[in-house]
Amino acid sequence: MPDDAHFMPLSMVRPGQTVELVRIEGGHKLRKRLADLGLNQGVSIRVMQGDAGGPMILAVKGDTRLALGRGITHKIIVAAPQQR
Amino acid sequence: MVTICLAGNPNAGKSTIFNALTGARQHVGNWPGKTVEKKEGRLWLDGQEIAVVDLPGAYSLSAFSAEETITRDFLLDAQPDAVVAVVDAANLERNLYLVLQLLEMRVPLMIALNMSDVAESRQIHIHRERLAERLGGLPVISMIGSREIGLDALKEAMVQVARRRVKAAPVYADLGPAVESEIAALCSLIEADANLRLYPARWLAIKLLEGEDDLGTRIGPALAAAAAAARDRIAAETGEDADTLIADARYRFLGGIVSYAVTRAAADGLTFSDRIDRVLAHRRWGVLVFLALMWVVFQFTANVSAPLLDWVDGIIAGPVTRWAAALLGVVGLGGSWVESLVVDGIIAGVGGVLVFVPVLFSLYVALAVLEDSGYMARAALVMDRFMQRLGLHGKSFLPMLVGFGCNVPGIYATRTLENPDDRKITAFLTTFMSCGARLPVYVVFGSAFFGAASGGLVFGLYALGVGVAVLTSLLLTRLVFRSKTAAPFVIELPPYRLPNPKTVGLYVWSNTARFIHNAGTVILAASVVIWLLLAIPVGTGQFANVAPGDSLFGATSRVIAPALAPAGFGQWEAASSLMAGFVAKEVVIASMNQVYTGADEADEPEPPSTLGEDLAGIVTGLGEAVVLTGQEIVNIVPRTLNIIPGLNVPEANFLGRADDAGSDSALQSALRAAFTPLAAVAFNVFILLYVPCMATVAAMRQEFGARWMLAQVAYTLVVAWLAAVLVYQGGLLLGLG
Numbered sequence: 152m153p154d155d156a157h158f159m160p161l162s163m164v165r166p167g168q169t170v171e172l173v174r175i176e177g178g179h180k181l182r183k184r185l186a187d188l189g190l191n192q193g194v195s196i197r198v199m200q201g202d203a204g205g206p207m208i209l210a211v212k213g214d215t216r217l218a219l220g221r222g223i224t225h226k227i228i229v230a231a232p233q234q235r
Numbered sequence: 236m237v238t239i240c241l242a243g244n245p246n247a248g249k250s251t252i253f254n255a256l257t258g259a260r261q262h263v264g265n266w267p268g269k270t271v272e273k274k275e276g277r278l279w280l281d282g283q284e285i286a287v288v289d290l291p292g293a294y295s296l297s298a299f300s301a302e303e304t305i306t307r308d309f310l311l312d313a314q315p316d317a318v319v320a321v322v323d324a325a326n327l328e329r330n331l332y333l334v335l336q337l338l339e340m341r342v343p344l345m346i347a348l349n350m351s352d353v354a355e356s357r358q359i360h361i362h363r364e365r366l367a368e369r370l371g372g373l374p375v376i377s378m379i380g381s382r383e384i385g386l387d388a389l390k391e392a393m394v395q396v397a398r399r400r401v402k403a404a405p406v407y408a409d410l411g412p413a414v415e416s417e418i419a420a421l422c423s424l425i426e427a428d429a430n431l432r433l434y435p436a437r438w439l440a441i442k443l444l445e446g447e448d449d450l451g452t453r454i455g456p457a458l459a460a461a462a463a464a465a466r467d468r469i470a471a472e473t474g475e476d477a478d479t480l481i482a483d484a485r486y487r488f489l490g491g492i493v494s495y496a497v498t499r500a501a502a503d504g505l506t507f508s509d510r511i512d513r514v515l516a517h518r519r520w521g522v523l524v525f526l527a528l529m530w531v532v533f534q535f536t537a538n539v540s541a542p543l544l545d546w547v548d549g550i551i552a553g554p555v556t557r558w559a560a561a562l563l564g565v566v567g568l569g570g571s572w573v574e575s576l577v578v579d580g581i582i583a584g585v586g587g588v589l590v591f592v593p594v595l596f597s598l599y600v601a602l603a604v605l606e607d608s609g610y611m612a613r614a615a616l617v618m619d620r621f622m623q624r625l626g627l628h629g630k631s632f633l634p635m636l637v638g639f640g641c642n643v644p645g646i647y648a649t650r651t652l653e654n655p656d657d658r659k660i661t662a663f664l665t666t667f668m669s670c671g672a673r674l675p676v677y678v679v680f681g682s683a684f685f686g687a688a689s690g691g692l693v694f695g696l697y698a699l700g701v702g703v704a705v706l707t708s709l710l711l712t713r714l715v716f717r718s719k720t721a722a723p724f725v726i727e728l729p730p731y732r733l734p735n736p737k738t739v740g741l742y743v744w745s746n747t748a749r750f751i752h753n754a755g756t757v758i759l760a761a762s763v764v765i766w767l768l769l770a771i772p773v774g775t776g777q778f779a780n781v782a783p784g785d786s787l788f789g790a791t792s793r794v795i796a797p798a799l800a801p802a803g804f805g806q807w808e809a810a811s812s813l814m815a816g817f818v819a820k821e822v823v824i825a826s827m828n829q830v831y832t833g834a835d836e837a838d839e840p841e842p843p844s845t846l847g848e849d850l851a852g853i854v855t856g857l858g859e860a861v862v863l864t865g866q867e868i869v870n871i872v873p874r875t876l877n878i879i880p881g882l883n884v885p886e887a888n889f890l891g892r893a894d895d896a897g898s899d900s901a902l903q904s905a906l907r908a909a910f911t912p913l914a915a916v917a918f919n920v921f922i923l924l925y926v927p928c929m930a931t932v933a934a935m936r937q938e939f940g941a942r943w944m945l946a947q948v949a950y951t952l953v954v955a956w957l958a959a960v961l962v963y964q965g966g967l968l969l970g971l972g
Contacts (some may be wrong), residue, residue, distance in 0.1 A: 152692070152849045159814075177723075179446050179476065179478060180299070181723060182476070182478060183295075183297060183445065183446075183478050183482070184299055184481060184723075184725065185292040185725065186478070186479075186482035186486075187295035187297065187299070187332065187482075188329070188727065189328075189329040189332070191479075191482040191483050191486045192475075192482070192483050193478055193483060195414070196437075198471075199509060199512070199593070199597070200512065200513070200516060200517070202518060204620065205518045205619070205620045206616055206619045206620070207726060208512065208516060208616075208728065210509075212326075212328040212329050213328065213499075214325050214326040214327075214329075214357070214359075214506075215326050215328075215329045215727065216508070216509070216512075216727065216728040216729075216730075217725065217726070217727055217728065218516070218612070218615075218616045218619075218629075218724070218725070218727075218728055219723075219725055220472055220619055220623070220629065220723060220724025220725070221629055221726065222623075222723060222724070223488060223723040223724065223725060
C-alpha cells in the first residue's frame with residue numbers, strides 16, 4: 152500500500168486515466184451496493200468521461216460501464232496504480 | 236406444475252429470453268404485496284406445461300431494492316425446479332457475481348450465456364466448457380436471445396435440470412481464513428436450528444456476515460447476536476469490514492474463472508457504445524440530444540398517429556353507430572331510451588376513447604424503443620446534474636419519463652429509488668407528467684382551436700407539467716424534506732443495441748391492451764353512469780329525454796362551475812367533464828361527447844349507406860390513413876427545421892389534399908362555440924395539473940399511505956386552479972382574450 156499522500160478522491164481523476172480503488176468512505180450499504188455493481192476494493196477503474204461538477208462514466212472489469220454522481224465520486228478513494 | 240425462473244442482472248437480456256420462451260402466452264401482474272411487475276408465462280415442453288417466471292433484474296441477492304428482495308425471497312420460498320441465470324456474455328465478470336450467490340444458495344442452476352454475438356464482435360471469446368468446468372459442471376448455453384439462437388438447447392437443459400439429471404458439484408469462493416472460520420461457526424448454529432432447515436446454511440451465514448439486516452424475521456435474536464459478534468471479530472482481526480472482504484474474495488475468485496475461461500483481444504479499446512456516449516452522455520450535447528429526442532417523440536405521438544385516429548373515429552362515429560341504431564330498430568327499440576344508452580352513452584363514450592388507441596400506440600412504441608435501445612439510462616445520466624439542483628437525482632427522472640406514458644407505472648417505478656423520501660417526492664412529481672390519457676384532450680382542443688399549430692400547444696403543456704414539477708420539487712426539498720440527504724446516483728450504462736422487435740411489440744401490446752381493457756371496464760361503467768346522471772331529470776323533463784342542463788349531472792356541475800369562472804370556463808359543461816376526469820382522463824372526451832353533442836343528434840343527416848359501402852369505406856380509409864401516416868413521419872423533418880426562424884421548408888402532401896380544416900368533428904365545432912381560445916388553453920392547463928385519475932390516487936395510497944395521497948389530491952387541485960386562473964387572467968391582461 153502506498154502512503155496516504157498518493158490517495159485521492161475519484162472525483163479528481165481526469166478522463167482517460169486508470170486508477171485503483173483503495174476504499175469507499177461511506178456506510179456499509181453504499182459499500183455493498185457499489186461492490187454489487189463491480190466497484191470492490193482493488194478494482195481497476197478507467198475514467199471514460201467526467202468533468203467538474205457532473206457525473207462520471209467509469210469502465211470497470213473490462214466491459215461494465217457505470218455512471219456515478221459527483222457526490223459519490225468524492226467518497227471513493229483511489230490511487231494511481233503505478234505508484235503502488 | 237414445474238416452475239422455472241429466470242434470474243439475472245438488469246440489462247442481461249432476461250426479458251428477451253423470457254419473451255422468446257413464452258411468446259404471447261404471458262401474464263403481467265404485480266408481485267403480491269409489492270408493486271414491482273411480475274411476469275409469468277407458460278411453455279409446453281417435453282409433453283408438460285411449465286410455468287416460467289421472469290424475476291426482476293438484480294445485481295445481488297441482498298435486500299437493497301424491492302427487486303432484489305423479491306428475487307431472493309422467491310428463490311428461498313417458492314423453491315423453483317430450475318433457475319436460469321441469464322448472463323451478459325460481453326460483461327461476464329460482473330454478471331457472474333450474482334451467479335456465485337445463486338451457487339451459494341444451492342438452487343438447481345443453469346447458465347444462459349446471452350448476447351454471445353456482442354461478445355464475439357468485441358473479440359471476447361468464452362470457452363463454454365471451461366466456464367462450465369469451473370462452475371461445477373452446470374449446463375452453460377450460448378445464446379443470442381434476440382434471434383432466438385440457442386433456445387432449443389436452453390429448453391433441453393431446462394428439462395434436464397428440472398428433472399435433477401444434472402449433477403453439479405458445489406462451487407464456493409474461498410473467502411479467506413478469518414471469514415471462513417466464522418462461516419463454519421455460524422453454519423453449525425444454523426444447522427442446529429430446526430426453523431432454518433430450509434435455508435442453505437452457507438449462504439445464510441455469508442448473508443449474516445455481510446450485515447444483511449432484512450433477514451430479521453427469518454432468524455432468531457440469538458443468531459443475529461452471534462452474527463454481529465462474528466462481524467466485530469473479523470473487523471478486529473483483519474482491520475477490514477466483513478462485507479468488503481467477502482466482495483473482494485468473490486471478485487478474486489471470479490477473476491480467476493474469467494482469466495481461465497475467456498480469451499480476448501487487447502481490451503481497453505473504446506467500444507461502439509463508448510463512442511456514441513461521447514455525444515449522448517456529454518454534459519451539453521447529451522442534453523441537446525435528449526431534448527431533440529423528446530421533441531421527436533411528441534411529434535410522433537401528436538401528428539403521426541393523427542391519420543389513423545381519424546380513421547378509427549370515422550368508423551365509430553359513422554358505420555358502427557349506424558349499424559347499432561339499425562340493429563336496435565330491427566328489434567323494435569329504435570328511438571327508445573335503450574337506443575339512447577347504446578348510441579349516446581356506450582358507443583359515444585367507449586368509442587370516443589378507443590379512437591385514441593393509435594396515439595397511445597405510438598407513444599408506447601417510442602418509450603419501448605428508448606428503453607430497449609439502452610438510451611433511458613443515458614437520459615437519467617444527462618438529467619442528473621439538473622435533477623441534483625432540484626434536490627433529487629438522475630434516477631428520479633426515469634419514473635417521470637415513464638409517467639409520460641402513464642402515471643401509474645411511473646409511481647410504481649419509483650421503487651427503483653433507494654431513499655424513501657426521494658420516492659415520495661418523485662411519485663408526487665410524476666403526476667404532473669402529462670400522461671397518454673391526457674393527450675387526447677389536448678389533441679381535440681388543439682386541432683379545434685389551433686389547427687396545424689396544435690403541436691405547439693401539446694409541447695407547451697408537457698413543458699408546463701415539467702415546470703410545475705420543478706417548482707414543486709424545490710418547494711418539497713426546501714420546506715418539507717429539509718433533512719433529506721441526497722441519495723447516491725449510481726446507474727449502469729448498458730451497451731446500445733438495436734431494439735428487439737419482439738420486446739417492443741410485447742411492451743406496446745401489453746400497455747395498449749391495458750388501455751383497451753380500461754375502455755371496456757372502467758370507462759364503460761363511467762360512460763353508463765354519466766349517461767344515467769344525464770338521463771335523470773331534475774325538476775322538469777322525463778327520463779332519458781331531458782336537456783343535459785336540466786339533468787342531475789348538469790345540476791351538480793352547476794354547483795361547481797362558478798368556482799371555475801375566474802379561469803374562463805365557468806360553464807357547467809366544462810365543470811362536468813372535469814368531474815368525469817377525476818375517474819380517468821380517458822373519460823373526459825367521452826363525457827364531452829355526451830354533454831356537448833349528445834343533445835343535438837339530428838344536426839347532420841347522413842345519406843343512408845349499405846353495409847357494403849360502409850365496409851369498402853373502412854378499407855379505403857385505412858389505405859389512406861397508412862399513406863398519411865408515412866407522410867406525417869416524413870414531415871417531422873420540415874416541422875423540426877421550421878422551428879428555426881426564417882426557414883420555411885414545405886411539408887410533404889402525398890394525397891394532394893388541402894388542409895382538412897373543414898373536416899372536424901361535431902365535438903370540435905361545439906367546443907369552438909363554448910370556449911374562447913384563451914379559455915381553451917386555461918382548461919387544458921387545468922386538465923394537465925389536477926388529479927390524474929382514480930388509479931394514480933389508489934397507487935399513491937398503496938405506496939405512501941392515505942395522508943400523502945390526500946396531500947397530493949389537495950395540492951394538485953389548488954395548483955391546477957391557480958395555474959388556470961393565472962393563464963386566463965394573465966392572457967386577458969395581455970389582450971389575448
